Amino acid sequence: MDASKPMLVRDASLVDGRRHQDVLVQGGRIAAIGTRLAAPDGARVIEAGGMLLSPPFVDAHFHMDATLSHGLPRVNASGTLLEGIALWSELKPALTQRSLVERALQYCDWAVAKGLLAIRTHVDVCDDRLLAVEALLQVRKTVAPYLDLQLVAFPQDGLLRAPNALANLTRALDMGVDVVGGIPHFERTMADGAESVRVLCELAAARGLRVDMHCDETDDPLSRHIETLAFHTQRLGLHGRVTGSHLTSMHSMDNYYVGKLLPLMREAQVHAIANPLINITLQGRVDTYPKRRGMTRVPELMAAGINVAFGHDCVMDPWYSLGSADMLEVAQMGLHVAQMTSQAQMRACFDAVTVNPARLMGLAGYGIEVGNHADFVLLQARDPVEAIRLRANRLLVVRRGAIVASAPAATATLNLPGRPQSVDWTLRR
Numbered sequence: 001m002d003a004s005k006p007m008l009v010r011d012a013s014l015v016d017g018r019r020h021q022d023v024l025v026q027g028g029r030i031a032a033i034g035t036r037l038a039a040p041d042g043a044r045v046i047e048a049g050g051m052l053l054s055p056p057f058v059d060a061h062f063h064m065d066a067t068l069s070h071g072l073p074r075v076n077a078s079g080t081l082l083e084g085i086a087l088w089s090e091l092k093p094a095l096t097q098r099s100l101v102e103r104a105l106q107y108c109d110w111a112v113a114k115g116l117l118a119i120r121t122h123v124d125v126c127d128d129r130l131l132a133v134e135a136l137l138q139v140r141k142t143v144a145p146y147l148d149l150q151l152v153a154f155p156q157d158g159l160l161r162a163p164n165a166l167a168n169l170t171r172a173l174d175m176g177v178d179v180v181g182g183i184p185h186f187e188r189t190m191a192d193g194a195e196s197v198r199v200l201c202e203l204a205a206a207r208g209l210r211v212d213m214h215c216d217e218t219d220d221p222l223s224r225h226i227e228t229l230a231f232h233t234q235r236l237g238l239h240g241r242v243t244g245s246h247l248t249s250m251h252s253m254d255n256y257y258v259g260k261l262l263p264l265m266r267e268a269q270v271h272a273i274a275n276p277l278i279n280i281t282l283q284g285r286v287d288t289y290p291k292r293r294g295m296t297r298v299p300e301l302m303a304a305g306i307n308v309a310f311g312h313d314c315v316m317d318p319w320y321s322l323g324s325a326d327m328l329e330v331a332q333m334g335l336h337v338a339q340m341t342s343q344a345q346m347r348a349c350f351d352a353v354t355v356n357p358a359r360l361m362g363l364a365g366y367g368i369e370v371g372n373h374a375d376f377v378l379l380q381a382r383d384p385v386e387a388i389r390l391r392a393n394r395l396l397v398v399r400r401g402a403i404v405a406s407a408p409a410a411t412a413t414l415n416l417p418g419r420p421q422s423v424d425w426t427l428r429r
């Protein structure tokens with residue numbers, strides 16, 4: 001990593017549609033954007049060749065304490081959310097700090113290689129030893145030069161349902177965890193769920209922290225904790241600092257009720273996170289046919305002016321045995337499940353794995369603008385839609401002006417009479 005040298009990226013396409021742009025980097029920040037910029041003496045010059053220079057991918061919903069634990073101590077046979085939670089409880093006593101750190105660091109390597117440079121991860125606080133909290137605090141420090149890691153204190157087994165959960169969560173915040181988490185639909189009753197939301201929002205308000213709750217991750221149309229979350233956000237003045245994650249029950253809610261709910265979320269400036277890969281596989285498990293898609297109402301939330309991000313949630317853990325830190329895979333699944341196929345909607349799906357999660361995480365200096373951090377990804381695609389279509393190769397990943405990952409262009413050699421000798425999958429215009 002050599003950030004001291006200036007860098008000039010030549011002839012890039014940008015997400016907003018500008019083409020043939022040069023981006024000059026000096027001192028780890030973007031110094032200029034324009035056409036035909038001069039390269040300073042000693043600058044590293046990158047020829048983008050019209051490819052897309054994107055801000056880095058951001059995953060605002062992940063579980064790094066569980067990642068890459070697939071098969072430990074066994075695989076999830078039913079594939080359900082509840083067996084996943086039970087399996088995680090079986091695994092917890094066997095966790096060691098070393099194994100937690102090693103798995104998390106391996107995942108961060110995968111993330112960087114995929115241009116994913118900011119992750120908000122939930123960390124389970126229901127184990128009295130708080131091993132995972134200690135491990136991920138250590139990982140946050142280790143990866144800080146190349147990846148922004150934000151931690152959420154997450155009472156996986158229920159704030160009121162699990163013994164010591166509130167005390168452990170408070171300890172985790174004292175240790176330096178960034179965000180207050182919750183899981184109201186997993187409490188014993190709807191009333192307990194609502195009470196957990198009140199307690200956690202007041203805790204966050206008292207400490208000046210953000211909130212991100214697993215909220216209504218169920219097929220039950222009457223699971224309405226998002227309404228309570230929006231209410232306390234508004235009551236406590238937490239506008240813009242609160243996120244509802246999953247919100248899957250919304251797919252089954254009564255349309256009239258949703259017509260009331262969305263303006264309440266908008267009023268409180270509550271952010272929403274859908275996790276398309278996980279929602280489409282975990283929800284609707286007790287349905288016969290027709291079978292529900294399981295994801296929240298993404299286009300309707302966006303149309304109501306609510307900031308929506310797509311999260312990865314799980315990679316090779318008790319809940320999901322696939323995944324590779326590829327936020328373009330997440331965007332592609334979200335696009336399909338939500339049927340967001342217009343050009344504008346597909347671009348909105350790209351935003352849902354870049355600028356939207358950056359906004360809800362409060363990332364400073366994010367985006368390809370003069371004065372911002374020189375953090376970006378050169379994709380082997382010419383625009384955001386093509387990037388999603390191809391799950392585009394990450395040619396170059398830059399953090400604070402230094403190249404932190406690179407990959408050769410994806411191509412195939414052809415041996416066909418009268419045809420070119422190689423092929424890539426971009427569409428030349």
Ligand code: FE2
Pocket residue numbers: 061062063122214313
């Ligand atoms: Fe989650």
